[in-house]
Amino acid sequence: xxxxxxxxxxxxxxxxxxxxxxxxxxxxxxxxxxxxxxxxxxxxxxxxxxxxxxxxxxxxxxxxxxxxxxxxxxxxxxxxxxxxxxxxxxxxxxxxxxxxxxxxxxxxxxxxxxxxxxxxxxxxxxxxxxxxxxxxxxxxxxxxxxxxxxxxxxxxxxxxxxxxxxxxxxxxxxxxxxxxxxxxxxxxxxxxxxxxxxxxxxxxxxxxxx
Numbered sequence: 283x284x285x286x287x288x289x290x291x292x293x294x295x296x297x298x299x300x301x302x303x304x305x306x307x308x309x310x311x312x313x314x315x316x317x318x319x320x321x322x323x324x325x326x327x328x329x330x331x332x333x334x335x336x337x338x339x340x341x342x343x344x345x346x347x348x349x350x351x352x353x354x355x356x357x358x359x360x361x362x363x364x365x366x367x368x369x370x371x372x373x374x375x376x377x378x379x380x381x382x383x384x385x386x387x388x389x390x391x392x393x394x395x396x397x398x399x400x401x402x403x404x405x406x407x408x409x410x411x412x413x414x415x416x417x418x419x420x421x422x423x424x425x426x427x428x429x430x431x432x433x434x435x436x437x438x439x440x441x442x443x444x445x446x447x448x449x450x451x452x453x454x455x456x457x458x459x460x461x462x463x464x465x466x467x468x469x470x471x472x473x474x475x476x477x478x479x480x481x482x483x484x485x486x487x488x489x490x491x492x
Contacts, residue, residue: 284491289471291315311340318347329356417450426451431463438464
């Protein structure tokens with residue numbers, strides 16, 4: 283079963299509320315992109331601005347940050363269901379996995395296009411999901427890097443029952459590539475939000491990948 287997840291990359295609570303409203307009736311989960319301007323050259327909405335964020339959808343926090351422990355604590359307090367940390371910036375991976383799991387939430391590791399799977403291999407049995415970036419993180423609307431599909435295929439062979447999420451430049455024209463490689467959760471920002479009819483484009487994604 284393939285799942286489509288809108289990624290929300292915003293700077294204000296008003297934008298967050300609007301973008302959530304546009305997709306809420308058509309999906310089961312949503313991903314909030316959190317950037318600190320340090321790990322990536324962009325800064326998005328910060329935890330203290332999301333306190334009034336309410337939805338019945340499954341909530342993922344994709345943390346593209348340097349101070350992982352602080353941000354993880356913030357999003358656990360807000361009741362987020364999935365916490366995604368980057369292997370490239372996290373210095374205490376085992377500690378964070380244990381903390382998130384200890385609070386009954388799910389945890390994922392994200393890896394950037396240049397990062398080899400060997401960097402996360404020892405953690406695979408403790409993860410609920412791996413997020414494979416198909417662009418270098420920081421900005422929405424970047425071009426999909428097709429070579430990353432080989433990494434998706436390799437990870438699927440390593441771990442048959444793992445949720446594999448892909449994020450970055452995912453659009454109608456390349457969705458099938460990542461699904462055939464082994465991804466089962468597709469994250470898209472501009473591939474959804476650049477279209478006026480969100481319901482229609484989400485349905486097209488689903489039809490392409492079933």
